[in-house]
Amino acid sequence: MGKETIATKGPTSKDIRPCEVLFINPPWVSKTQNIRSGMKHAMPPLSILSIAAYLESQGRQVQVLDAHVERLIDHEVCDAIRRANPKWVGVTVLTATSITAHRIARLVKSTCPDCQVVFGGVHAEAVPEETLANSSVDFVVRGDGEEVFLNLLHAEDPRTVNGICYREGTSVTYNSPAEVIMDLDKYPRAAYHLVPMHLYYPAIGAYKNLPAINMMMTRGCPGKCTFCNSANTTLRTRSAARVAEDIRYLHETYGIREVEFFDDTFTVMVKNVKEFCRLMKEANLDVVWTAYIRADCFNEEMGHAMRDAGCHQVLVGVESGNMKILELLRKTISLDRTKRAVRIAQKCGLDVRGSFILGNVGETTETMMDSLRFAMELDAELVNFHINTPYPGTQLYKWAKENGVLVTEEWTEYELSTFLLKLPTVTAQQVFSFYDEAHRRYFFRWGPIKTRLKRMRSRMQVRDAIKAFFYVMLRLKPHKASAFSRAWAQNCKGDFFDVPVGFEEANSTLTWELRQGPEASENKPTPLDLYGLPAASQENMSKVRLADN
Known part of the structure; x- marks a missing residue:
């Protein structure tokens, strides 16, 4: 076995078995052939692996489905959900993956109607009302997820769980923010053993x-x-x-x-x-x-x-x-x-x-x-x-x-x-x-080209250099979009919002407002003008302010 190969592979979607909690990492696909789409990585989803490890340490049965790195399409995701038959599904949500995450939620509910679907991550916590406009999403976790998710599993009444919001009819209920945990050593190692380590790059x-x-x-x-x-x-x-x-x-x-x-x-x-x-x-x-x-x-x-x-x-x-x-x-x-x-x-x-x-x-x-x-x-x-x-x-x-x-x-x-x-x-x-x-x-200068040539130590790096030439210099991908990308890139966000939840600007929360420790309780923002705009535009943007936090 070569040194570039993972020694221990890890479970894939085919290994999914019945569990209480299933975490899903949604696909990240690009509609356009931009430079970034050709250069980006696929690495383990650390946030859900940390929550999964913590839940395991508390005696919960947990599994993880990485739909992105396994390049799974709809029916494969549904098959895995059906085998897991979970009571809870947690989905991590970035802005670029939010549409595929909403589609995952629909797949979960169509497969396991009684399952509770929980969204977390920086995008979901920033726009919770929009997130909960999808009837397939039951809860949004705001802030760190380890303690909040465990408390949600224990709770008989969601009103007792800090750090979540949820839908009641067409209104969204916001519970108090969860405590920011300062001692990160209380959490176990991320649950790398639950994901296919051999597929990441x-x-x-x-x-x-x-x-x-x-x-x-x-x-x-x-x-x-x-x-x-x-x-x-x-x-x-x-x-x-x-x-x-x-x-x-x-x-x-x-x-x-x-x-x-x-x-x-x-x-x-x-x-x-x-x-x-x-x-x-x-x-x-x-x-x-x-x-x-x-x-x-x-x-x-x-x-x-x-x-x-x-x-x-x-x-x-x-x-x-x-x-x-x-x-x-x-x-x-x-x-x-x-x-x-x-x-x-x-x-x-x-x-x-x-x-x-x-x-x-x-x-x-x-x-x-x-x-x-x-x-x-x-x-x-x-x-x-x-x-x-x-x-x-x-x-x-x-x-x-x-x-x-x-x-x-x-x-x-x-x-x-x-x-x-x-x-x-x-x-x-x-x-x-x-x-x-x-x-x-x-x-396109000799210095950077020479530097990259000197640093090539493997066939993988030579391959990457060829890809980078196509992506960066020619703005081309040396292959067409895959069936995986085409399958997940067909939706827009309006396809999933079927609950008329009100979108109030008062709840357009900045991330930092949810992630302040006890020492920052008195840290209140003051307004800051955006200087530097031309005089003509200052009049049109006289109300522009940024939080001076």
Whole structure:
């Protein structure tokens, strides 16, 4: 067996057996052939695996169906649900998967009519009234799901369960928020044993070794970025010892040789990161890893410690090369500080993946050019350009909805590659054209090409390089959309809303308002004007406000 192959495979849909709780990861399919759709990963759904592990530790019978990675279509999903015959089904919901999630709910009810369907995740908790307009959805969990889901299983009356909302007739009842659990070590290791580990794969360009898997050490983020639904959420961490122990388990059980940390800000908890690096260096496993860093929470000491512990790549959220745009995004890390962090990482032997956002509020063709120029100046080993997307639960979405500048709320368009704002300073065509141009101009240089060639160590990486050429340079997929993609991409959200639930703006909740720990109880937002718009548009948008949280 080759080193790129998972040593222990894990159960698939064919292994589903009767259980009390079945968790389902819905398919993520793209209607358009955008760059992101060709480059994205398929990794274990950590949120439901954490809840599943906790329920198992409390004696509950739990199974997981990953319809996305197994590329299951309707009748295969129904077959698995029928074999499980669960009392409860939990579905994790991202904005881009919300339509397939609603379809899954319909399939559940058609197969097991008495089953209770629970939606959770950042999208469901941000738009609970819309979610519950689907008669096949019974509850929405808001916030962390471990304790809430267990309490829901125990409860005789849903009114006693904090952290949920549910439908009563055509009204939605909102229970009090659940307590934010600060001690993440109370939860067991994610239930990797419940999913087909051999089917998961990382994004193109994001890995060095295979097999690779994802993990999280922290939850929450102290940043205030307007585009992110993790902004200003209470930061908590698992202990370094527990994380290092889990990596050893994954390496010894599944042969994992790379871990991708999906934490929003891995390096913020400095003491814990340093202890983790010490433990990983001491363990001397054949495991490398990557992490997201903040430029203002990274120095040379940390860079060397991470490199010595096996880290080979860091992702830096640069966002823009224009300080005025960064101020509007509330990502007020100076360009000099970002440049210094990139140089430190490279000096320490770490590859850098820079992330930029185009089409921001206040954006012009010149500010987008500033971003491209700064990207070239940084000369990171990899760069991702995304189009600003107003995800529900973010300050940007709340502002855009209140001011009537959203192009659409058809959630399948929310994939970081569609321009969804009507802005007075830049057109959709200008953003799309620059999006293509930025990728071509950045990667059609000898430096990035030479770097990628030097780093190719396997046939998989050669294959990925060929795919990336088609996706990024030619904007083509070297194959047609599969039957799986066609099967799940045929719906829009209006197909599922059959209950006339009222949609009140008062309940358009920001994610951070649901995920505040006890120390933040007095943290009340104050309004902030969106400066930087042209004078002509200031009059038209005089009511524009963002929560200063």
